[in-house]
Amino acid sequence: MTNTDSIAPAHVRRRGTYAKTEATRQAILDAALEVFSGSGYRSGSLREIAVRVGMSEAGLLHHFRNKSALLEAVLAAKDDRARSIVPSDSEDGAAVLRGLITLAEYNMSIPGVVELFATLSAEATAPDHPAHAYFVRRYAFTRTTIERALTNLERDGRLRHGMTPRRAAITIIALMDGLQIQWLLDRSVLDMADELRALFMTFADIDWDAEPGGSGAEEDDPAEDTPS
Structure with a gap:
């Protein structure tokens, strides 16, 4: 299967949950707040946060490179x-x-x-x-x-x-x-x-x-x- 994302223009690759908008960033921070406050930092997972926002874990990592950076x-x-x-x-x-x-x-x-x-x-x-x-x-x-x-x-x-x-x-x-x-x-x-x-x-x-x-x-x- 061709990886069209790797060859598509930059403006196409950044669409959807990969677009770094302020609204998306705030939604991620709100979801992380809920997860970290409920489960603790060590138990809270990036996958759980991503699901709450309605994106993939890869999409979440596009906005924040790791869980520590998100915290x-x-x-x-x-x-x-x-x-x-x-x-x-x-x-x-x-x-x-x-x-x-x-x-x-x-x-x-x-x-x-x-x-x-x-x-x-x-x-x-x-x-x-x-x-x-x-x-x-x-x-x-x-x-x-x-x-x-x-x-x-x-x-x-x-x-x-x-x-x-x-x-x-x-x-x-x-x-x-x-x-x-x-x-x-x-x-x-x-x-x-x-x-x-x-x-x-x-x-x-x-x-x-x-x-x-x-x-x-x-x-x-x-x-x-x-x-x-």
Whole structure:
């Protein structure tokens, strides 16, 4: 049988599921998110992801050279969203903490993102896991961001007495992870935004009612504060 694909013009060979369109890329990332969050990275297969998108495994590999590259793309998409929500370089410490709350609200609207992070962070403690270096960097970045926010609040005299920014940042991350796991186990147990506000207020003096994104009248409709 003649391999017509190998001799066809480039514009013909790229048709169908091989065409690198943004819509196809997003469909693959969405399918990978579902598979990796449900089965874990090691158990999730490229074939399962390809089937969900309605393409062959070869077609999937045309878009992402291997499973590790696909995982990196899924995590990069997650980070792009986080950077658009949390002003990590802001001098306003309260603005950074409010951004973390808004990001949590966004993540809660897409359970697969939370499940993926929880599943991978447990798997990735193994140094040979493709996401190990990512999570080392991610936790370091999150600690630095929260520590900088608390340092700015300390500068303004708003950090609780006896608190140090670095120790508080480490504790906050641990508690945020714990809240996330509780939410995954039973989503009726807690409201993540309310719990994070209460948590942050144990470390810093923040009047949420008086600041944008707080719990005042402007927050009657949370969707208004959630990026699309």
